[in-house]
Amino acid sequence: MLAPRFGGDRMFEIFGIPSTALFGQLLIGLINGSFYALLSLGLAVIFGMLNIINFSHGAQYMMGAFTAYLILKYSGLGYWPALIIAPIIVGFTGIIVERLFLQRLYKLDHLYGLLLTFGLALIFEGVARNYFGSAGLPYTVPESLRGGQNLGFMFLPNYRAWVIAASLVICIGTWFVIERTRLGAYLRAATENPTLVRAFGINVPRMITLTYGFGVSLAAFAGVMAAPIYNVSPQMGSELIIVVFAVVVIGGMGSILGAIVTGFGLGVVEGLTKVFFPEASNTVIFVIMAIVLLVRPAGLFGRRA
Amino acid sequence: MRKALGLAAFAAVLACGEANAQQVNVKIGVLSDMSSLYADIGGPGSVAAAKMAIADFTKDNPNVKVEMIAGDHQNKPDIGSQIANQWYDVDKVDMIIDVPNSGVALAVSQVANQKNKVFIVSGAAASDLTGPKCNANTIHWTYDTWMLANGTGTAIVKTGGDTWFFLTSDYAFGHALERDTIAAVEKAGGKVLGKVRHPLNTNDFSSFLLQAKSSKAKVIGLANAGGDTINSIKQAAEFGIVKGGQSLAGLLVFASDVAALGLPTAQGLILTETWYWDMNDTNRAWTKRWQQERQGKWPTMIHAGVYAGVLHYLKAAVALKGSVSDGKTVVAQMKSMPTDDPLFGKGTIRADGRKIHPAYLLEVKKPEESKHPGDFYKVRATIPTEEAFRPLKEGNCPLVSG
Numbered sequence: 272m273l274a275p276r277f278g279g280d281r282m283f284e285i286f287g288i289p290s291t292a293l294f295g296q297l298l299i300g301l302i303n304g305s306f307y308a309l310l311s312l313g314l315a316v317i318f319g320m321l322n323i324i325n326f327s328h329g330a331q332y333m334m335g336a337f338t339a340y341l342i343l344k345y346s347g348l349g350y351w352p353a354l355i356i357a358p359i360i361v362g363f364t365g366i367i368v369e370r371l372f373l374q375r376l377y378k379l380d381h382l383y384g385l386l387l388t389f390g391l392a393l394i395f396e397g398v399a400r401n402y403f404g405s406a407g408l409p410y411t412v413p414e415s416l417r418g419g420q421n422l423g424f425m426f427l428p429n430y431r432a433w434v435i436a437a438s439l440v441i442c443i444g445t446w447f448v449i450e451r452t453r454l455g456a457y458l459r460a461a462t463e464n465p466t467l468v469r470a471f472g473i474n475v476p477r478m479i480t481l482t483y484g485f486g487v488s489l490a491a492f493a494g495v496m497a498a499p500i501y502n503v504s505p506q507m508g509s510e511l512i513i514v515v516f517a518v519v520v521i522g523g524m525g526s527i528l529g530a531i532v533t534g535f536g537l538g539v540v541e542g543l544t545k546v547f548f549p550e551a552s553n554t555v556i557f558v559i560m561a562i563v564l565l566v567r568p569a570g571l572f573g574r575r576a
Numbered sequence: 577m578r579k580a581l582g583l584a585a586f587a588a589v590l591a592c593g594e595a596n597a598q599q600v601n602v603k604i605g606v607l608s609d610m611s612s613l614y615a616d617i618g619g620p621g622s623v624a625a626a627k628m629a630i631a632d633f634t635k636d637n638p639n640v641k642v643e644m645i646a647g648d649h650q651n652k653p654d655i656g657s658q659i660a661n662q663w664y665d666v667d668k669v670d671m672i673i674d675v676p677n678s679g680v681a682l683a684v685s686q687v688a689n690q691k692n693k694v695f696i697v698s699g700a701a702a703s704d705l706t707g708p709k710c711n712a713n714t715i716h717w718t719y720d721t722w723m724l725a726n727g728t729g730t731a732i733v734k735t736g737g738d739t740w741f742f743l744t745s746d747y748a749f750g751h752a753l754e755r756d757t758i759a760a761v762e763k764a765g766g767k768v769l770g771k772v773r774h775p776l777n778t779n780d781f782s783s784f785l786l787q788a789k790s791s792k793a794k795v796i797g798l799a800n801a802g803g804d805t806i807n808s809i810k811q812a813a814e815f816g817i818v819k820g821g822q823s824l825a826g827l828l829v830f831a832s833d834v835a836a837l838g839l840p841t842a843q844g845l846i847l848t849e850t851w852y853w854d855m856n857d858t859n860r861a862w863t864k865r866w867q868q869e870r871q872g873k874w875p876t877m878i879h880a881g882v883y884a885g886v887l888h889y890l891k892a893a894v895a896l897k898g899s900v901s902d903g904k905t906v907v908a909q910m911k912s913m914p915t916d917d918p919l920f921g922k923g924t925i926r927a928d929g930r931k932i933h934p935a936y937l938l939e940v941k942k943p944e945e946s947k948h949p950g951d952f953y954k955v956r957a958t959i960p961t962e963e964a965f966r967p968l969k970e971g972n973c974p975l976v977s978g
Contacts, residue, residue, distance in 0.1 A: 292790055299782045397611075404873055406616035406830075407806055409838030412814060419816060425786060428814045500814055501779055502806040502836065506612055510777050545774075545783035550746050553775040 295425030296546050297539060302431045304538020305438030306493060310515040311522065311530035312442055313489035316449070319525035320462050320482045323373055323384040328515070329508030330395035331487045334361045335494025336503045337399060340408045350413035350499065357495045358488035365487025369480050377479075392509070399505035407504035434496055441492070442531045449527055458482060514553075517560045522572050529572025600898035603643040604630070604886060605669040607659060607684065608699060609676050610648035613777060613802040616832040617876045618676040618699040624869040625879040626673065628862075629886035637894060645669065649680045651776075656680035660687040660695075670694060670900045671889055674882050678702035678749035688713040693903040696889060698881035701801075701828060702752040703966060706930040710973035713903045715910060717931045718881030719850050721753040722966040724827050727848030727935050727959055729760035732795055732825050740825075741793035742771035743784050743808055745800035753799040753827050761797075769793045774804070781808045785815050789822065797825045805829060806836050813841050830876040834952045839943040850935045850964075851877035851919060852953055858918050874950045884917040885931075923961065928973035935964040 310332060317325045338360050339353035348356070368391065376383045412430050419428035449455035458478065461468045465475045494508075501507060518537055522529030537556055544555045563571060606626050608618040623646045630642045645667065649656035656675065663669035664687065672688065675681040676699025688695035689711040696715045697705055703722040705714060740761050744750040750773070758768050770791045772784050785808070788796045796817065798808050805826060812824055826833075829847040853863040853875050862883075866875050892909040893900050900906050907929070915923045915931065923933045938953035946952070968976055 289790075292786070295786050296783055299780075299786065302782070303780050400611065400615065404616045404832070405611070405613060405619070406832040407803065407836035409836060409841070411838065411840060419814075426789075426816055426820070428816070430814060431782070500811055502803045502810065504613075504803055504806075504836070506803070507779075511779060542783050545772075546787065549772050549774055549784065553778070 291424040296542050300539035300542025301535060302435050303542060304535035305435045307515055307518050307538050308442050308531045308534025309438050309493040310490060311518040311534045312445055313486040314515060314519050315525055315527050315530035317483060317486035320458055321479055324381055326385055326389040327392040327395065328490050329512030330392035331361055331490040332494040333505060333508035334395060335491030336498040336507065339495045339498050340410055340503055354495050358491040361491035362484040362488030366480055366484040369483040396505045396509060405504055407502040410498040410503050412499040430499060446527050446531060514556055517556045521560050521563045521570055523570030526572040529570060533571060598639060598897050600640045600893055602893050602900055603669045605663045605672045606646040606674050607649055607672050608674045609651055612651055614676040617830045618674050618878050621870050621873060621875060621879045622674045622882045624866055625883040626886050628865060629883045633887055633890045640890060640894060651677045653679045653683040657683040657687050660684045664691040664693045671696065673885055674699045676700055679747050681705060682709055682748060685711060685714045688903065694906050696885040698885055699878045701749050703756055704752055706928040707971040707973055710928050710975055712975060713907055715907060715925055715929045715931060717885045718877050721756045723935055723964050724848050725753065725757035725760040727937055728825055728827055728846060729757045730764045731937050732846060733761055733764035733766040737795040737823060738766040739793045740766060740768045740795045740797050741788045741791040742797045742799050743788060744771055744773045745804055746773040746775055750799050757797055757799060757827055778804055781811045782815060785812055785817060789817060795823050795825050797827055799827050801828045806833055809837055810841060831874040831952055832876055834940055835874055839941060839946055842940045843942045845940040847938055848935055849877045849938060850933060851880040852936060854951060862919060880919045884920050887917050888915050926968055928968060928971055928976050930965055932961050932965050934961050935959040
């Protein structure tokens with residue numbers, strides 16, 4: 272038995288857990304973190320640019336997964352086309368929401384946007400539950416990503432490897448566009464002083480609308496990514512969104528980099544909790560949130576208090 | 577004289593007629609999870625089943641008037657007992673039925689006992705409801721954790737799955753299911769290598785699955801339900817658990833869960849239920865009617881239990897001539913009458929409140945074996961009534977020991 276197997280070779284132990292097992296758990300944590308990062312990224316973009324706390328983000332994530340299912344059912348198109356089409360469709364519904372409702376709320380307190388999007392989330396979920404029930408819908412891993420690699424310390428399903436890679440690319444790409452390009456500079460300027468930016472001949476309202484649409488389509492993208500491995504049910508978003516909000520708060524509201532780094536980081540922390548004290552795995556993030564808020568009220572990467 | 581006799585006879589006929597047609601008024605409350613993870617195994621489907629039972633019963637007994645209300649306990653014991661209190665006190669509900677989620681059911685059972693009303697459990701699983709926590713106001717109709725553990729656990733150990741690792745939902749139901757399954761597994765000669773308890777509504781099980789994998793147990797027992805079970809099975813397939821030689825035991829899997837997983841993912845899974853819609857013509861005919869209200873859905877054993885429970889309750893109410901205000905008397909009446917309904921057949925309710933009937937060990941079909949929509953299972957074995965549930969004396973129910 273020379274070949275290293277998962278949990279087999281106890282080189283050294285950390286708190287009674289073999290080190291090899293721990294590597295596996297760290298990797299799993301990173302993968303879960305990539306979902307947190309993708310979702311909190313969308314939230315951070317929307318909050319940073321529109322000053323709207325988008326409580327319907329979880330519902331829009333759910334809509335992404337449901338759209339993928341419906342695309343498969345009615346047009347026979349599988350996972351890969353859905354990964355492009357579903358975010359576009361859901362992003363478009365986001366644009367409608369922004370044009371109809373949200374644009375009237377920018378001048379008001381954050382609370383109004385929060386209440387509106389929370390109400391919309393309840394409606395989206397209720398409609399989905401009414402038509403599809405609560406048990407969930409079947410969706411399988413695409414043929415090309417089935418199976419996995421034996422890394423020695425763990426079995427890594429190909430799909431999870433794809434999730435982590437895609438999420439990293441999207442996160443870094445978004446960060447780059449917003450922080451390092453001219454378009455991003457316009458966006459950031461429009462948040463600071465819309466009147467001045469408009470004076471330069473830039474259509475600020477349209478830019479804001481498209482930004483909201485983009486944030487929503489990020490949620491839908493995460494939803495399609497989740498469909499093959501998580502249960503596709505109407506409440507899939509509301510279960511996740513609370514954690515994602517904690518991630519955003521810890522990272523600093525509106526900070527793109529904060530959202531990404533905390534997303535991955537908290538995934539790892541949660542993963543480790545699942546090994547050492549599984550019962551606390553759904554509370555650990557909130558404990559961290561409380562501590563961070565006590566020490567740094569603006570969050571780890573927040574720009575100002 | 578003849579005239580007097582005739583009058584007396586006429587009066588007697590009148591009296592009898594009045595006794596037979598005595599007006600019976602009862603109010604039933606369906607308390608369930610209407611909007612969250614258990615809404616498809618109970619929820620609106622339970623309401624539909626209760627309506628069908630009421631319609632069927634009042635058709636033959638036009639003197640019975642049944643009012644029905646429904647509520648959502650949101651899987652929170654405090655909300656559940658608050659609704660139960662209000663229904664029993666203010667809304668004058670005589671009987672509450674269903675209540676999936678054992679935590680809520682245990683709370684409602686206490687309320688029913690304090691208010692001396694009737695509570696029929698169909699949705700919840702914890703065997704404690706007819707064990708240490710039993711009372712004279714509660715009847716547990718459809719299934720329980722002991723029956724699931726005994727059915728699935730014993731059968732799997734007998735076919736060679738003798739080492740187990742548990743993924744357990746961290747609340748009353750999961751603990752009860754885990755405890756009862758461990759007892760069944762050890763009794764059959766198996767061994768438990770480890771367990772991990774996860775919070776209710778967990779999204780990602782990969783970390784727990786890795787722990788289960790490294791335990792090298794032959795069987796991974798899923799002591800959870802609803803979305804948690806679906807996520808566990810979906811991700812176990814992804815992580816190659818079954819391909820790696822370990823097998824999954826779904827300790828509580830419903831037809832709606834199998835529909836959500838799809839046969840390609842769920843095939844081969846072994847589970848125990850007390851009712852399956854596609855088992856015989858009566859069940860299929862009933863399902864067709866049920867689907868008029870719940871289009872595109874498949875009824876679960878919980879829905880069947882709500883239907884049968886309401887029917888039996890109404891029979892008891894008629895036998896008591898409509899005096900249903902004393903819950904203990906009604907429950908005693910229900911226990912003294914043999915049960916007989918189209919879905920579960922003939923049966924009885926024991927002193928501890930346990931309704932007993934056969935259970936079925938089922939296996940999820942391969943996609944190519946499935947002939948029509950909803951054709952999920954093949955029946956591997958029937959567990960007879962007297963073996964399906966925990967023996968009366970082993971439950972530690974105070975009603976039994978005296």
